[in-house]
Amino acid sequence: MNANVNEKWDMEFDVVVVGWGSAGTAAAVTVHDRGAKVLIIEKMPDGGGNTRICGGNIIIPKGREFIEYLDTLSFKTTEREIIETFVEHALKNGDWIREMGGDVQVFTPLEVAYPTMLAGAGFPHVRGAETVVKYNIKGTLQEGKPSQRLWKFLSGLVEKRRIEVLTLTPAKELIPNAQGEVIGVMAEREGKTISIKARRAVILTCGGFENDPMLKWDYMPVKPLMFLGTPGNTGDGIRMAQKIGGDLWHMTRLSCLIGFQAPGFEAAFWVSFLSEGFIFVDKYGRRFVNEAGIEIHEYYRELSHFEVEKMEFPRIPLWAIFDEQTRRRGALSRGTAGYNRDLYTWSLDNSVEIEKGWILKGKTATELASKISVDPRVLEETISRYNQYCQAGKDKDFDRPKEDLRALEPPLYAIQLWPALINTQGGPRRDKESRVLGPEGKPIPRLYAAGELGSIWGFLYQGACNIGEALVFGRIAGRNAAAEKPWS
Amino acid sequence: MVVISSMMGPGIGEKDFVVEASRERVWRLIGKVIFSSLPGMEQVEILDENNFRALLRMKVLWVQLSAKLKGEMVDMAPPENFSVNLALEGLGGLLKMKQKVTFTVIPAEKGKTAVNCKATAEKMGILFRALLLGQAQRFARATFEAIEKRLKELA
Numbered sequence: 001m002n003a004n005v006n007e008k009w010d011m012e013f014d015v016v017v018v019g020w021g022s023a024g025t026a027a028a029v030t031v032h033d034r035g036a037k038v039l040i041i042e043k044m045p046d047g048g049g050n051t052r053i054c055g056g057n058i059i060i061p062k063g064r065e066f067i068e069y070l071d072t073l074s075f076k077t078t079e080r081e082i083i084e085t086f087v088e089h090a091l092k093n094g095d096w097i098r099e100m101g102g103d104v105q106v107f108t109p110l111e112v113a114y115p116t117m118l119a120g121a122g123f124p125h126v127r128g129a130e131t132v133v134k135y136n137i138k139g140t141l142q143e144g145k146p147s148q149r150l151w152k153f154l155s156g157l158v159e160k161r162r163i164e165v166l167t168l169t170p171a172k173e174l175i176p177n178a179q180g181e182v183i184g185v186m187a188e189r190e191g192k193t194i195s196i197k198a199r200r201a202v203i204l205t206c207g208g209f210e211n212d213p214m215l216k217w218d219y220m221p222v223k224p225l226m227f228l229g230t231p232g233n234t235g236d237g238i239r240m241a242q243k244i245g246g247d248l249w250h251m252t253r254l255s256c257l258i259g260f261q262a263p264g265f266e267a268a269f270w271v272s273f274l275s276e277g278f279i280f281v282d283k284y285g286r287r288f289v290n291e292a293g294i295e296i297h298e299y300y301r302e303l304s305h306f307e308v309e310k311m312e313f314p315r316i317p318l319w320a321i322f323d324e325q326t327r328r329r330g331a332l333s334r335g336t337a338g339y340n341r342d343l344y345t346w347s348l349d350n351s352v353e354i355e356k357g358w359i360l361k362g363k364t365a366t367e368l369a370s371k372i373s374v375d376p377r378v379l380e381e382t383i384s385r386y387n388q389y390c391q392a393g394k395d396k397d398f399d400r401p402k403e404d405l406r407a408l409e410p411p412l413y414a415i416q417l418w419p420a421l422i423n424t425q426g427g428p429r430r431d432k433e434s435r436v437l438g439p440e441g442k443p444i445p446r447l448y449a450a451g452e453l454g455s456i457w458g459f460l461y462q463g464a465c466n467i468g469e470a471l472v473f474g475r476i477a478g479r480n481a482a483a484e485k486p487w488s
Numbered sequence: 489m490v491v492i493s494s495m496m497g498p499g500i501g502e503k504d505f506v507v508e509a510s511r512e513r514v515w516r517l518i519g520k521v522i523f524s525s526l527p528g529m530e531q532v533e534i535l536d537e538n539n540f541r542a543l544l545r546m547k548v549l550w551v552q553l554s555a556k557l558k559g560e561m562v563d564m565a566p567p568e569n570f571s572v573n574l575a576l577e578g579l580g581g582l583l584k585m586k587q588k589v590t591f592t593v594i595p596a597e598k599g600k601t602a603v604n605c606k607a608t609a610e611k612m613g614i615l616f617r618a619l620l621l622g623q624a625q626r627f628a629r630a631t632f633e634a635i636e637k638r639l640k641e642l643a
Contacts, residue, residue, distance in 0.1 A: 107537060108537050108538070108564060109537045110519065110534055110537065110538070110540065110561065111519055112520055112523045112534070113534070141535055141536045145536065146536075274532050274534075275524065276520075276524060328530040328531070329530060329532055330530075330531060330532035330533065331531075331533070334533070334534060336534070348530075348531035348532075348533065349530065402641070402642055403517055403521070403642045404520075406524070
C-alpha cells in the first residue's frame, strides 16, 4: 500500500523496530540513547527469538586480521567493505557491553563432545583464524546458561530505558509513501490491524525463515530440514521487504547442526555424543564421513549429497549408531541450545528415550539393522570394517583421527537424525550502513535491517558471529535511523 | 613412575611421563583423553564451560558402588596446566571427598612433552579415609596410567 500521509495513524514513533532479539535490542537502545522515540513490536509472546536459545557466544576478535579470515570464509558473497565495517565495530562489542553496564568473559568450553562447540576458529587453517575469540556475558552457572545471561542482559537494557514493547504484535506490511520512503508499519494486535507511524525510519530485525516450509524447500540446499530454533522465524521480514522492492541475498545460506525430530515437538533436539563410540551411516547403512571432524555449523554440507539415479538424499535422514558405553556416558541431547531446551529434559543415560522408542536397541548389528530397515549385511560390514580401523588406529575410509576412534561393542543403539537449522542467513540485501537495498543497489529510503534477517554471512559461517553481527549492525541501524530527518 | 603419597599426607597419587609429541598436540588431546580414560564415569552432565557432574561406578571390596562426582575446571593456563576440583559423594552422603587433580604439560627435549598428573585430597571424611583412601589411590593410579597409555598411543 502507499500511505496517504494525512490518514490517521494508531500510534506514532520516530523509529519502529520489528522483532525483539539481539539485533532489535541493539537497534532500539541506540535509537533511544540518541534521544529518539522508539517502539519495538514482536510477534511472539516474549522477546529473545533465537538469541535466548542459542549458544550465547559473541565474537570479539582480537585483531584486524579477522577481516582476512572473514573475507576468505565469505567466498566473495559479501563486499569487503561490509566485512571491514563489521570487524571495526565487532572489535568494540566488549566495550559496548561494558558501557551498557554488563561485562564479558572468554568462552572456554570443555571440548569433550562430538561434535564439539569449539572455543576458537571453526576453520583454523584459514589466515586470520588466530584472531577468533568468543565471549559470553559474564556470569555463573547459577545465573543461567550463556544465552540466558545474554538475553537477561539485553532485555534489561530495554526495560531499564522503558522502551515500549508490543508483544503478540506481528508486523504485516511496510508502509511506503509516494516517494518510496518507508514511513510506517501495518501490524496486527488483538485481532485488529493497526498502523504505526515511523517519523524517521523502520528497522527490520525479525529473524530468518527456519520455520517457513515453502521458503526452506525453495532455497535450502538440503531437504527436508528440521529446525532447532524459535518457531517464530517464518520469513516475515523477507516478504515485507520484497513487497516494497527489496533485493535478497544469502538466501541459500544456513547454520545447521543435526537433530532428532521427536513426535509431538515443533522443533528438533540437537544431538551430540560424549564418547567416541559412535558412527553415522546413511539410509543404506554406509558410513560417509569423518564423524568427529564436522564443523558443527556446517553439517548440511556432508548431508547435501544427492543421488540423481535414485532421486534422493541418501544421508537424510542419517542414523547414528552407538554402543553401550556411549549410551551410558551421557544424554544425547543436553539442553545446550535449542527451542526444546526448556520443554524437555533428556534422561542422563538415554533410558527414557529408549523406552519411548526414540532410540532403538539391538543386541547385535543384525538385530539393530532390522529395526532401522537397513540391509543387515551392509550394517554388519560397516561396523566390522570400522572396528578394524579402530584396532589398527587408522580410518582408511574417512581419516577420522585415531584419538576419536573406539570400536563399537554390542549392544548397539540407533537414533535417526536430520539436518536441523539453528538459523538461516538470508534476507533483504543491505549495505555497510544497514540500509536495505533494492535490486539496483540503491537504498530503500528509511528502511534498515540487522541480525539474522539478511545477515552478512554468505558462505561459511564462523560460530558466535550471528550474535556479534546482530549487535554491530543493530547499533549501526539504530544510529542511522535516529539520524534521519523526520518526514513529518 | 607412579608415586602414592603417604597416608598421613594429602597426596593421593602422582605420575610423570614423557610423550613423543609437541606440547600443543598434547594440550589439544588431553581433555578428551582424560574424559575417555575415567573408568566407570556415566551420566555426564556438562553444566557449563567449567563444570560437570557425573555418576562414578566403582568396585570396593567386590561391592559395586556408585558415587556422585562433581568437577570444576580451575586454574586454566593453556597450553601449560589446568586443574580439576573433584567432589565425590557416595552412600547417601556418608562418603565424601574433595580432591584437586592438576595436569602440567611442559616441553621436553627433542620435541617431546613431559606430563605431570597429581591428585591431592583437599577434604576427606573419616569414613572415606578408613574405607576408601586405598580405593581412591588405586583409582588415581589406574586413571593416570590410562591417560599415559592413551596419550602415548596417540602421540
